[in-house]
Structure formats: C-alpha cells, structure tokens
Amino acid sequence: NAGVTQTPKFRILKIGQSMTLQCTQDMNHNYMYWYRQDPGMGLKLIYYSVGAGITDKGEVPNGYNVSRSTTEDFPLRLELAAPSQTSVYFCASSLLGESNQPQHFGDGTRLSIL
Amino acid sequence: GQNIDQPTEMTATEGAIVQINCTYQTSGFNGLFWYQQHAGEAPTFLSYNVLDGLEEKGRFSSFLSRSKGYSYLLLKELQMKDSASYLCAVRPNNAGNMLTFGGGTRLMVKP
Numbered sequence: 001n002a003g004v005t006q007t008p009k010f011r012i013l014k015i016g017q018s019m020t021l022q023c024t025q026d027m028n029h030n031y032m033y034w035y036r037q038d039p040g041m042g043l044k045l046i047y048y049s050v051g052a053g054i055t056d057k058g059e060v061p062n063g064y065n066v067s068r069s070t071t072e073d074f075p076l077r078l079e080l081a082a083p084s085q086t087s088v089y090f091c092a093s094s095l096l097g098e099s100n101q102p103q104h105f106g107d108g109t110r111l112s113i114l
Numbered sequence: 115g116q117n118i119d120q121p122t123e124m125t126a127t128e129g130a131i132v133q134i135n136c137t138y139q140t141s142g143f144n145g146l147f148w149y150q151q152h153a154g155e156a157p158t159f160l161s162y163n164v165l166d167g168l169e170e171k172g173r174f175s176s177f178l179s180r181s182k183g184y185s186y187l188l189l190k191e192l193q194m195k196d197s198a199s200y201l202c203a204v205r206p207n208n209a210g211n212m213l214t215f216g217g218g219t220r221l222m223v224k225p
Contacts, residue, residue, distance in 0.1 A: 033212070042201060048212060058212075102162065103147075
C-alpha cells in the first residue's frame with residue numbers, strides 16, 4: 001500500500017521558473033491538502049480539496065495554484081518561483097466520515113529557489 | 115484567529131517520562147491531534163482527543179481539557195528513537211477535516 005506519494009523529492013529552481021509538485025494517493029481519500037514547512041516551524045496550509053473538482057485556499061495560498069481533476073491526484077503549481085517559497089512541501093490526505101480520521105502525509109518535496 | 119502554543123525544545127533522559135504541553139485558542143474545536151515527525155521525514159499520526167480526559171496508547175498518552183484549551187502528550191520509558199518533533203494540531207470545525215498546527219516541540223532524548 002503506497003499511501004501518499006510525492007514527486008520529486010528534491011528540486012532546485014531559479015527565480016522566476018515554474019514547476020508542478022505532484023501528489024497521488026491510493027487510499028480513495030476524499031480530502032487532500034498541501035502544506036509548507038519552513039525550518040523549525042509547524043505546517044502551514046496552502047490549499048485543500050474536499051473532492052474532485054473542488055479546491056479552496058488555506059492560510060498561505062499566494063504564489064500557488066492547485067487542481068483536482070481526479071480523486072487520486074492533487075498537483076501544486078508554482079508559476080513564478082520566489083526565494084520566499086524555499087521550503088519543504090507536504091501533501092496529505094484523509095477520509096471523509098468518522099471524526100477521528102487523521103491526515104496521512106507524503107514524504108515531502110524539498111524545494112530550494114536560488 | 116487560531117493560536118496554538120507549544121514549547122520549542124525539550125530535553126529528557128532515556129528511560130524517563132516527559133510531558134509536552136499544548137495550549138490553543140481557536141475559533142472552534144472539533145478535535146486535537148498529536149503527530150510525531152523525525153528529522154527529514156513526514157509527520158505520522160500518534161493520537162486523537164475530542165472529549166476531556168486521557169487517551170492511552172502503549173508508551174504514549176494524550177490528555178485534553180477543552181475548558182482550559184489545553185492538551186499534553188506524555189511519553190513514558192523514553193527511548194533514543196523518541197528524539198523527534200511533536201506537533202499539536204487542532205481541528206476548529208468539521209469542514210474539510212482541516213487542521214491548524216502548532217510550531218512543534220523538538221524533543222532530544224539523551225543517554
């Protein structure tokens with residue numbers, strides 16, 4: 001059972017470049033999330049989705065875009081990379097239903113913008 | 115707004131007991147989660163509390179007091195592998211099962 005899979009694991013971008021961080025889950029979870037984690041800090045929610053075709057902004061959405069065309073995939077797009085976007089990005093998913101459902105996290109993408 | 119506070123760092127000795135506190139002020143409350151995160155790895159789920167009281171899971175226990183906006187994670191019989199960050203997260207409401215995370219507590223276990 002693969003769970004939540006993120007690619008790539010590492011990436012270095014130049015200022016102004018664009019890229020897409022991929023996230024796939026095979027647990028048939030309705031909810032998916034993107035977080036960023038700066039060094040020594042907690043997780044900040046960027047965007048989330050409650051199902052295919054539905055996305056919404058989290059706490060820090062500026063500079064990012066998402067789409068959710070299928071239940072499995074939730075890519076995160078950076079259009080014009082800036083040094084402030086250097087961070088570790090985590091994708092997570094959870095199940096609709098019981099209130100004690102935790103979020104399950106991927107291994108993260110470590111992104112540096114130079 | 116949402117505010118979740120945890121100590122930044124703690125140090126404890128192998129075999130001892132340590133308590134990591136979390137206080138929260140959020141617009142609503144529908145559950146509190148504790149996650150463990152080893153350096154360079156993803157957070158993994160440890161425990162969930164929604165009612166007042168203690169939830170025990172092996173060496174780990176988590177306590178909640180909703181009236182005080184307070185929770186703690188208790189780790190017993192500490193092992194070196196327990197050196198990690200511990201993240202407290204509150205679900206303010208049931209919409210989207212979203213969580214607001216504290217900054218995390220980095221625990222160092224020494225021999």
